[in-house]
Amino acid sequence: MTKPILYGADYSVYVRIARMALEEKGVDYELVPLDIFAADGIPAWYLEHHPFGRIPAFEHDGFRLFETNAITRYVDEAFDGPTLQPAEARGRARMGQMTGMLDAYGYRAMVWDVAVERLEKAEPDWALIAGGLAQAETVLKVLRSLKAQGPWLLGDQLTLADLHAAPIIAYFVKVTQGRDLLARFADMRDWYARVADRASFARSEKAD
Secondary structure (H helix, E strand, O other): OOOOEEEEOOOOHHHHHHHHHHHHHOOOOEEEEOOOOOOOOOOHHHHHOOOOOOOOEEEEOOEEEEOHHHHHHHHHHHOOOOOOOOOOHHHHHHHHHHHHHHHHHHHHHHHHHHHHHHHHOOOOOHHHHHHHHHHHHHHHHHHHHHOOOOOEOOEOOOOHHHHHHHHHHHHHOOOHHHHHHHHOOHHHHHHHHHHHOOHHHHHOOOOO
8 A cells, every 4th residue: 555645734733633643553654745825825736635725635545535533533444553543432422522622612712813813913812812712711621521530531542532632732832821721720731741742742743
């Protein structure tokens, strides 16, 4: 089989989620850089891989995917290595609930409304940041309530839920407001420290 290809930019939270899954499985893959914010726009050829022009997109032996959850589940099931999904139906449902919640309610608030607004704007919109922090607090409360006993979100097994949450929170804690809020949730802070200590986290980090 040919080496799988992941299309995207190393600054992207969702590209990092996919990269962490590939790294945890020990898959040798190629990252094809693609900057959707480039001045000359999204190249036309890429729309054959992702019709909505988002990242990441994925290809393996002619099989193409977009949407991060689809990519990471395929990576887990198609390649050897440690299993990244619970064996039982309720565990898989809980995993999907966590990743879906993060996509719907966490990503925009934590990454764009707080971190990007604070890091990239010369004059940040503090009302937008305050709203993002309020939403982020709810997300962390819910994650804490759903977290099972054990080192990882679903207990003793590292799963795609951990790999999905970590890059979002990694961007959030680039700013003081994010770090301060996470520090109020000691169990989530300790969980994040464990994920951040993994080789997959380091190898998927944006190069400066």
